Amino acid sequence: MSKKEIIKLLEKIAVYMELKGENTFKVSAYRKAAQSLETDERPLDEIDDVTELKGIGKGVGEVINEYREQGKSTTLEALQDEVPAGLIPLLKIQGLGSKKIAKLYKELGIDSKDALQQACEAGKVSELSGFAKKTEQNILEAVKALGAKKDRYPIDQIAGLSLEIDSYLSEIEAIDQFNVAGSFRRFKESSKDIDYIISTDDPETVQQALLEIPNKVKEVAIGHTKISLELSYDDETIGVDFRLIEPSAYYHTLQHFTGSKDHNIRIRQLAKERNEKISEYGIEQQNGELIQYQSEAEIYEHYGVNWIAPAMREDGSEFDKSLTNILQLDDINGDLHMHTTFSDGAFSIEDMVKANIEKGYQYMVITDHSQSLKVANGLSVEQLLRQNEEIKTLNDKYDEIDIYSGIEMDILPNGELDYSDEVLAQLDYVIAAIHQSFNQPQEEIMKRLENACKNPYVRHIAHPTGRIIGKRPGYEPDIDKLCEMAEATNTILEINANPKRLDLNAEVVRKHPNIRLTINTDAHHVDHLEFMEYGVATAQKGFVHKERVINTLSREDFKDFIENNIKLKK
């Protein structure tokens, strides 16, 4: 029995209870219990008494114990007898919540998506009190669209749409300032929609301008403070909420709508303890006076904590941790993984050097693809050595930065590495990576990774799972074992910062606090150097301290690491 199974059970019970019309606090008690289990770092075997966890008392404790011991839950079974399973997908319909669904079921016997569609088409729904023609019409549309529209979009797609919106908003003069909020600002791997906070003294003008945004597909809700649209992007239709707020309340609104929900609940509880009320408009004190700060940092300081980076604002546990040494973007002093026109990059070495200097980096490593990766124009030994010479010349030319010669070397399907040790010995920095034969059995994949870890020249493993978010799962290594191997051999694991990858993910780096990390953009274009913030955010989600990250070293220490630390490998 795994913890995940119990979490799933509790969440399922919560959904059924919700549809049954149980007391909302009882429902959320089950959700809180699930979350408390999820937040606890220990595996299930190490938790003897679940009721020791905050939010799990006698009632939920018994449900969990029954499930642990007997693999079944009489509580869930009883609920399933009462509530038809066909009601659950209806919760996804915009505008339909548990109460309305319960009413549809009780009064019309609607127990599935199809039954709901038929009832709408027959005009039965609008005969119920609380429902009318407009509601019926909206439900009908939503039922038909159910399944057609995705409920979450990968971060890389959201990021693309967000850039388009950014450039549109920056042209609107009536806007004082704006920022993205919500789950995208928190760097979640996927988001349901995008939220924007816009400060303005002239909401009417901004509202008009927003309604004229070119890729608008649908107006969902138009209010004074909130405008919800659906925009088309990349063959998808993605929801975007714009919140308009006067400048004095801007940072409170930004904080509020950045969330997460649980993060905000913790803040509101802190407020309540002081007899204050915090909302998107400010902090209302007991005497009715409204405090409005002009930065997020001041809002957090008001409650006795330092500013918490959005990526870490998740389940509320961030308030209980020491965050002082957590990695920040400006701790990164160099990018160790990037490509040039020698293989499949779009820019020359010198262009990349200039771009890295522009970023303020103190060192960088050029790591093109190796000879076997023909599709990416991998380098023969001769090309590699020629590139090596070119890098030395550039290194002499640019004093501002240390340029190291490296390679992103393929780990071949048979487990061998793509160059001999004699060749690797001539490079400053060797990355190993899997780019082919993803479908091998896990055992063989692990053999390949083990060979790479054990090689004395391999410093780090790039994108260790090979996943592409929302597209492919990767080659699915035994990640716990890989982390052990990396630790035992002093091999560094990468957080690939490309928003398509984010690999390793936050969960893994959080679970394995002893592995050393490096965060790199894998840039194939000078613009890709900007991906670093996604990698840093991923590390923050894993509560990674900067000491764990090799490319936070100073210029001198990194030089020392390149020249002397290779012997650290066992």
Add this chain to the structure above:
DNA sequence: GCCGTTTTCGGCCCGACTGTTTTCAGTCG
């Protein structure tokens, strides 16, 4: 259902928008 150095009962975060009301419930974030 959970929780508690004011509480073992009475709270549990707060506000906007919609559609239906004729002062508000339901939904959403």
